[in-house]
Amino acid sequence: MNFTTEKNRIYYEADGKLLAEITFIDSDENSMTINHTFVDDSLRGQGIASQLVQAAVNEIKKQKKHVKASCSYAVNWLAKHPDAA
Known part of the structure; x- marks a missing residue:
């Protein structure tokens, strides 16, 4: 799956519909916080959210x-992948 990366956002669209997205904001000058993860029901169970967090x-x-x-999915993902961050 090819994600599109913008400033503070990574997402996937098909036929003009947003199907997956992750956003991250500046916390301070040295860190950023992943604050939102979304995956459309049609893509759930395929590991897309995990791919989004890794990309972020x-x-x-x-x-x-x-x-x-601060996003609950990202909090849990980072806890399971402590070496990633």
């Missing part, structure tokens, strides 16, 4: 910032 972590680290999360 990669983008945040590319900016040389620490990863934080």
Whole structure:
């Protein structure tokens, strides 16, 4: 699946419909917080949310910032993948 990356947002659309999205905001000058994850019901169970969080972590680290999360899915994902952040 090819995600589109924008400033503070990674998403997937098909036929003009938003099907998956993750957003992250600046927490302070040294960190960003993943604050929202969405996956349409039609894509659930395929690991899309996990791919989104990994993509967001990669983008945040590319900016040389620490990863934080307030979105419950991202909080749980980071707890299961402590080496990722």
